[in-house]
Amino acid sequence: MAGGRPIEGRAALGALVMAWSVAAWMGSAEMAYAIDVKLTMEEAKKALEAGRAPMEKAAESSKPDEEIKKLMKQVSLTTRVGADPEKDPCGASAILRTKRYRLEAFGRQEATESKKQKKEVRMPDGFIQKVVDMPNMEVEIQLCGDDEYFADGVKVAFQQGSKTIHPIDMGPAERGRKNEGQGPAYRSRFTARFAYDGFDPSAKTKVVIFFPDGKTEEFEADFSKVK
Numbered sequence: 001m002a003g004g005r006p007i008e009g010r011a012a013l014g015a016l017v018m019a020w021s022v023a024a025w026m027g028s029a030e031m032a033y034a035i036d037v038k039l040t041m042e043e044a045k046k047a048l049e050a051g052r053a054p055m056e057k058a059a060e061s062s063k064p065d066e067e068i069k070k071l072m073k074q075v076s077l078t079t080r081v082g083a084d085p086e087k088d089p090c091g092a093s094a095i096l097r098t099k100r101y102r103l104e105a106f107g108r109q110e111a112t113e114s115k116k117q118k119k120e121v122r123m124p125d126g127f128i129q130k131v132v133d134m135p136n137m138e139v140e141i142q143l144c145g146d147d148e149y150f151a152d153g154v155k156v157a158f159q160q161g162s163k164t165i166h167p168i169d170m171g172p173a174e175r176g177r178k179n180e181g182q183g184p185a186y187r188s189r190f191t192a193r194f195a196y197d198g199f200d201p202s203a204k205t206k207v208v209i210f211f212p213d214g215k216t217e218e219f220e221a222d223f224s225k226v227k
């Protein structure tokens with residue numbers, strides 16, 4: 001018995017270390033995100049609430065205009081990848097209009113309409129289901145160039161490892177608008193839609209922009225940090 005106790009003690013210690021390791025791994029796993037491709041109706045309604053509640057709070061504050069402006073500024077960064085507009089206002093970036101992004105936006109709309117109509121306004125379940133069932137993610141690309149037509153004919157793709165994912169369709173780039181800040185003289189944007197089943201929603205990704213003259217511009221997008 002005496003000779004067996006140290007072994008039992010070591011076994012118990014090993015089991016405890018293993019338990020700690022598993023707990024730590026589970027904790028880190030819970031912190032990881034990914035673009036939500038599949039949402040239940042319950043999760044969708046929670047996303048609506050996540051958008052609605054902060055807007056209601058901002059609207060009821062002592063300085064609603066200021067608080068709403070601050071909220072919308074924060075929201076604009078939630079699913080943005082690429083350059084931080086605060087640090088590099090003319091760097092290439094993209095807004096990923098994920099299902100959660102859209103649902104939270106509709107939640108803010110619910111709050112606005114409820115206040116305006118002085119009654120509770122909620123999106124019907126049928127409308128919510130359409131968002132849940134969306135097969136594609138819209139991506140808005142923002143970039144700068146030297147003349148107002150610099151973005152004409154640009155294309156975009158996702159690069160995940162050795163795989164290149166092209167959008168199912170794209171909208172034409174906007175005519176460049178004067179850039180009031182530092183950097184190139186004009187800024188433009190365009191949208192593209194990527195099929196959810198065509199890319200890994202949790203992978204580190206390169207967003208590559210192709211210009212007609214053969215030049216490219218790219219930036220990193222870690223989808224594991226987007227919801």
